Amino acid sequence: MSDSTATSGHGPELLHHFSTAEQQRDAASLGMWLFLGTEIMFFGGMFCAYLIYRLWYFNEFAAGSRSLDIWLGTINTIVLICSSLTVALGVRAAQMGKRKLLVTLLVLTIIFGVAFLGIKGVEWYAKYKEHHIPGASFDASDLIRDYPQIHIDPAHEQIYFSLYFAMTGLHALHMIIGVGMFTYLLYHSMKGRYGPEYYTPIEIGGLYWHFVDVVWIYLFPLLYLIDRKPLG
Amino acid sequence: MSEHVLSTKLYYGIWIALMVLTVVTARIAFIDLGPFNTVVALVIATCKALLVVLFFMHVKYASEKLVKMVIVASIFWLLLLLLLSLADYGTRYARHG
Numbered sequence: 001m002s003d004s005t006a007t008s009g010h011g012p013e014l015l016h017h018f019s020t021a022e023q024q025r026d027a028a029s030l031g032m033w034l035f036l037g038t039e040i041m042f043f044g045g046m047f048c049a050y051l052i053y054r055l056w057y058f059n060e061f062a063a064g065s066r067s068l069d070i071w072l073g074t075i076n077t078i079v080l081i082c083s084s085l086t087v088a089l090g091v092r093a094a095q096m097g098k099r100k101l102l103v104t105l106l107v108l109t110i111i112f113g114v115a116f117l118g119i120k121g122v123e124w125y126a127k128y129k130e131h132h133i134p135g136a137s138f139d140a141s142d143l144i145r146d147y148p149q150i151h152i153d154p155a156h157e158q159i160y161f162s163l164y165f166a167m168t169g170l171h172a173l174h175m176i177i178g179v180g181m182f183t184y185l186l187y188h189s190m191k192g193r194y195g196p197e198y199y200t201p202i203e204i205g206g207l208y209w210h211f212v213d214v215v216w217i218y219l220f221p222l223l224y225l226i227d228r229k230p231l232g
Numbered sequence: 233m234s235e236h237v238l239s240t241k242l243y244y245g246i247w248i249a250l251m252v253l254t255v256v257t258a259r260i261a262f263i264d265l266g267p268f269n270t271v272v273a274l275v276i277a278t279c280k281a282l283l284v285v286l287f288f289m290h291v292k293y294a295s296e297k298l299v300k301m302v303i304v305a306s307i308f309w310l311l312l313l314l315l316l317s318l319a320d321y322g323t324r325y326a327r328h329g
Contacts, residue, residue, distance in 0.1 A: 026296045033299050037306035044310045051314060052321045074258045078251060085247040088288040095237050210289045217280045221257060221273035229264035 013198040057156040062227035064160035073224040083112035094199035
């Protein structure tokens, strides 16, 4: 216990029910990982629905996947990977007490996050114009015309696009929350709240951001790359 | 988490690997590999996810064994959900889209 007073010398961040800053950091990290475990199950339900419907209606999934913009999808993947790099470097900057660098990296992360959402919005708008949003105005006749080799049932095509919007929508919601969280972290970083002794919020926020990146790493091939090979 | 501060070189290396794998998976999708297109896409995605989790999320250097247990248990639970559902729906009866 004697060293608890020594490590608590950095201020009010060390809560009284923890012995050391190290212990507090481990507890926070474990808590975040438990939350991410529930997130895996949250997204897992959707991946499971996707798996089963893809098994049943592969033709419609293939046609729907072909109609997505693979370039925008790839660019968005790259944008997210860059944001993960700036987050990882940001945690490092906080660990080393480089405040200015941390602020710069957080700003970059937020820019990448907003760029991702903007590109996603462009893609959604294209789908809206093509009448590919499930509902009363849904129309798959352009897909049936463009891919005569694939047998397409419009009702099943709607299931692909329902899952597309549900999965990318839930992912985008996580991105919006992430951007909000990083704006909060940016505000406190500018006030110099984080340093080598206390950077838990940056670390925890970073874990969340990387997790959302990992979800996209799977969404990209599962939604965009189902069946891109030349049609025979 | 430990106090471990990783070198920027490592972070840039992981970043480049992730970028290369992204371009590779997008290019390979246009080559006809039969049923292996999906397998290759998922293997590449899993490699990318592993790089992010192990290095960007510091799991490789985590001092806390409980964290690793939570991750393994979460993935195990996800696989239960996916594989048992697949075993059920995949073997019921033939459905043709």
